[in-house]
Amino acid sequence: MAKKVTMMDIARAANVSQTTVSLVLNQSQSIQISDETRNKVLSVADELGYAKKLSFSRSQEPKKIALILDSISDHDPFMDAISTIWNSAWEYNYLISTFYFGNNPNLEQQIQAEISCNQTYVGVIYASSVTRRDLALKIKSELPTVLLNCSAKNNPSLPSILPADLHGGYVATEHLLHQGYKNIAIITGEAWMECSNQRLEGYKQALIDHNLVPKSAYIVEGDWSLNKAYKQTLNLLALANRPDAIFCCSDYMAMGCYQAINESGLRVGKDIAVIGYDNASHGRELEPQLSSVELPYARMGEEALIRVDSLVKQQPLMQLAMSIPSELFIRGSTPGVE
Known part of the structure; x- marks a missing residue:
């Protein structure tokens, strides 16, 4: 088909x-x-x-799916997944009711009561803005449920959709290696976060696979902020053997990296390569435009709808846990060694 x-x-x-x-x-x-x-x-x-699809007929009541969000911010790339669900739901003949509890346990209980008592809901998508594989899921539902950007340690049988961040970190680093860069540094996100650790592991594995030993001096932690990335870039540039490429684990941190490089009298794409992660629109506003690994949040949101639709229709899923790979977008910040 x-x-x-x-x-x-x-x-x-x-x-x-x-x-x-x-x-x-x-x-x-x-x-x-x-x-x-x-x-x-x-x-x-x-x-x-x-x-x-044609509009809903008067004789056909649209079915409702509860979309439950633990937390979200205005500039969170995870909004791509949420907006995909909102925009695409009508293609599957569903209305989306969005619940946000901001990690408030009282609101969480009220949401569970609302979904349990209201007979109009046919499915649930539980979405975590932070990638998590150890979620202790408190909201329980007898309805078909799909976990988006998380998996539940207390209920591994629930279908889950996660980004392949290890693969993304590998792809970004391998691209730099193929471009001829050997001294590659990384500015990670916060160490407690799943996505940060996964991207770091991908970075290390790519180096090892190309017979290079990861250097501790080239691995620095950011906190996803522009300011911290700026300071960490200055520290990297001050090394006796400064890196010839920097992998920033978010495009927002790459902006701080650009600023530090430019203020040091160096040129991005000429003296030092930079690659980001997210493929956010602001990366394409930089000069040179930022090479970046796309977070597959839009595809994850689409897949969440497909999977909950399959469960509602009592169609079997080929796999419970799904990991969505990332795509690399190559631009002027990683031109290769001349």
Whole structure:
């Protein structure tokens, strides 16, 4: 059976956001979209063979899925997963009710009571903004449940979707190695975080696979902030044998890295290479544009919908735990050794 074309597929092919695709396909007039963009989206949708669902008929009540968020911030890349679920749910004939409890146990109990007592819900997506494999899941539901960006240590039978951060760290480092860089440093996130440790392990494994020993002096910890990355970059540049490339475990930290390199009289992409992680839009605003590994949050959100839909329809899942790989986007910050 051919894979169903989704709004996410159209967004990638048209090089626009999934929100833009949703607005165009739903003929929304709430936001002004240029005729050029609108026609581009419609043309790509037609080329890909996208079949738009009809609106719900009056005789067909849309089913509801509860989307439960533990915490989120405005600039969190995980919003890509949430917006994908919001924008794509109608393709699967679902309405999304979003609950946010901000790690407040009292709110958590109220959410559980609401879902248990309301007969209109047919499934649950429990989403953690921080990647976790040790979640002690407190919200329990008899409904089909999918865990997004987490897995539950007290209920390993629940389907889970996680990013392949070890693979992403490996891909980023291997790209730098293929470009001829040998002295590669890494600015990690906070050490207690799963994603930070996974990306670091991928970095180390790529070096080892290319017969290079990871150097402790080249492994420094950031806290995801621009300021800490700036200071850690200055420390790396002060080494007697300074690195010729730096892998920043987030694009936001890469901005601080750029600033430190420029203030030191060096040039990104000329004197030292920089690669990020997230593939955030601000990385493409830098000069030179930032090479980056994309966090697959949009694909994870889409997969969460697909999996909960399968469970609602009582269709078996091929695997309970799913790890979504990342894609590398190569730009001017990693041109290679001349």
